[in-house]
Amino acid sequence: MRDFLLAKLGHTLIVLFCVLTLVFVVLHLTGDPVMMMLPSNASREEIDALTKSLGLDQPLIVQYGRFLARVARGDFGVSLQHQQPAMGLVAERLPASMLLAGSALALALVVALPLGILAAARRGSALDRLAVGLAALGQSAPIFWTGLMLMLVGSVILRLLPTSGYGTWRHLILPALTLASYPMAAMARLVRSGMLEVLDADYVRTARAKGLPEREVVLKHTLKNAAMPIVTVIGLQFGLLLGGAIVCEMIFAWPGVGRLMIFAIYNRDFPLVEAAVFVMAMVFILANLLVDLCYAWLDPRVKLQA
């Protein structure tokens, strides 16, 4: 187990390093950050002063070293627009994003698990076909369209829920439902196919032959073995969830990290973009690490392969 943990941790560090290098390269080599940070009518003196204060007159390798040192201290500089430390601004918005992503993931699981199990247990029934159809639709609709249509129905036509904003549970419903739509569909499909595969296995036939009630066969003998691919997919979904959260926050004016980042891009507020990208990448990497650990816990064979 220790070797497995160390290997995973090493891998995580390598990925993190790559992400940081990528952020540095993208923001520092493609054009002059000073020109992007200053208004177009800035004077020569202003340009020189900012270049010097950012250390951009130093050789690239020195800048890179300083960048890594700053990041290690959690210092991403001061947001140009808000005149506050960029990391602080992102940290302020993080709980809202986590609330949205967490609710969406929970919602997706609560719907997808029973739906997938029932569809597999009653293969070919009307319920099965409905589940498969809904899942195909859910996986094809772009998330921003799902969001707008839910807003149209829930807020504009039925006038049940607020169109946007943050604060009460009523504000959470539409964004969470929107964000959940894709992972819900993907998971329902996967639970169904995972269950179908296992339902044909010999030990399931044995369990049935022993005279166990079907309910017990499905829930006790099948579900546990079908859980593996589901956990993997939850891990894979996390990246999509993160990307989806950005779109969702934009649609519903949800005050999360994604929305902060997009507005920082519009305003060319690069310290803030750097901090936001870094935090989102961190969350994603940590979530994947967690999934890997879950995986090893569910299936002891994984540890041996590492």
Added chain:
Amino acid sequence: MGRPRVPTFLLLAAAPVVAAVICALLAPQLAPHDPTRGDLSARLRPPAWTAAGSARHLLGTDQLGRDILSRIMFGARVSLLVGVVSSLIGGTIGLALGMLGGYFRGRADSVVAKLIDVQLAFPFLLFAITVIAVLGPSLPNLLIILALSGWVTYARVVRGQTLSLRETDFIQAARGLGCPAWWILLRHVLPNVLSYALVIMTTEIGRLIVLESTLSFLGLGVPPPTPSWGMALADGKEYLIDGWWLATFPGLAIMVIVLSMNVLGDGARDLLEPRLRGRAGRG
């Protein structure tokens, strides 16, 4: 064994794709109006079948009085172009890297595997947004970034197939005869992995169309006034109360195309796999 029969549902699924291709190719001839010219006296007209609609604008008009149907038809150009071209570029990169890694193994393979790992470990939309934020939105930038998003899927599958192909008798024979590696890769490996790449490409095009429209929706896609489905949706968001049709129809277009692509991809895989499995058994 004869040619596998193509199921009817696959033909049905292909219909929207064919229609979109025709719309994209012949948009200037087919579209009823100029997609970029607005008529301010005809702003926010509802679709023709509603009480206030007129037959002049079948799907209504947007906030600047531009015809929605025409904008969807012209928008198909951007969506399909971006989807097809970037999946071709991504497919080529993925095929090349996958074949090289799988065939040469050793160091080349571990470099490819690490590249795949790193890319999978990073949420792609985040990367795309960062790069476009710096480089600025334009069609070439978009094509390159979307191409970079897709190569991994091809590389993984092709690498796996190449690994098993290189042990087969006919490849071993070619090596024994002294064929150079590039000849074996192009002449013997490529034809055997190409069908896998084509199946992946079908679903990839759908995914890339969604990704492109997502970036457009965030204001990071092909810049205006070029009509694109994602941008039409972003415009429609502001007018959800006064004009539900602005956002509804472009989104419907995306969903139908992506659904068709997904069904076609699944169908192609089902048609292809038994045949390929048979071949592996013989080899």
